Amino acid sequence: MKILIPSSKEDFQRYYELRWKILRRPWNQPLGSERNELDDTSYHVMVCEKDRIPLGIGRLHFNNTREAQIRYMAVDDGYQQKGAGSIIVNALEKYAKEKGAHYIILNARENAVPFYIKNGYEVIEKSYLLFDDIQHYKMKKLLKDI
Ligand SMILES: CC(C)(COP(=O)(O)OP(=O)(O)OC[C@H]1O[C@@H](n2cnc3c(N)ncnc32)[C@H](O)[C@@H]1OP(=O)(O)O)[C@@H](O)C(=O)NCCC(=O)NCCS
Numbered sequence: 001m002k003i004l005i006p007s008s009k010e011d012f013q014r015y016y017e018l019r020w021k022i023l024r025r026p027w028n029q030p031l032g033s034e035r036n037e038l039d040d041t042s043y044h045v046m047v048c049e050k051d052r053i054p055l056g057i058g059r060l061h062f063n064n065t066r067e068a069q070i071r072y073m074a075v076d077d078g079y080q081q082k083g084a085g086s087i088i089v090n091a092l093e094k095y096a097k098e099k100g101a102h103y104i105i106l107n108a109r110e111n112a113v114p115f116y117i118k119n120g121y122e123v124i125e126k127s128y129l130l131f132d133d134i135q136h137y138k139m140k141k142l143l144k145d146i
Contacts, residue, residue, distance in 0.1 A: 001047050003091045018054050022074035027131045045091045047084045056084035060092040068101035089119050097143045107136040
């Protein structure tokens with residue numbers, strides 16, 4: 001598995017398709033609902049096995065100079081629990097640290113909380129409910145030790 005930065009139109013098409021497929025389609029959300037206004041200025045990575053077909057993706061943006069946030073982490077069905085998610089988180093953390101962030105926050109879906117704990121995040125508080133269904137938890141990791 002290798003980590004790549006999506007750059008071409010085709011890369012981003014596949015990138016957003018995977019985001020929609022894993023994070024939106026199961027809740028009957030329309031195409032387009034997977035994107036938000038910070039995508040154009042965020043840092044994106046994808047994990048690929050061969051060529052430039054993503055099997056896992058993730059995004060990082062800055063809320064201020066010290067605080068970075070991870071969003072839209074998704075690994076394709078059949079590839080989960082094989083290390084791709086951790087590769088993505090590590091790449092996003094490395095970038096955040098290089099750019100001067102002190103810590104990362106995120107809102108984890110309940111099912112993903114154990115994954116983020118394995119990656120060194122701690123739960124701060126219960127946050128929002130998405131689509132009247134998916135409970136989220138705000139989590140945080142300090143970057144000084146990585
Ligand atoms: C959550 C997600 C991004 C994690 O990526 P992944 O590639 O499956 O995770 P990894 O294989 O890198 O897992 C790293 C560690 O976390 C553990 N882990 C991952 N998902 C877990 C889960 N649901 N429950 C318990 N442990 C989990 C793994 O067992 C592994 O532990 P190990 O190092 O002891 O073997 C991925 O499973 C996914 O896309 N899920 C569906 C969409 C989703 O919920 N996205 C997150 C939105 S906040």
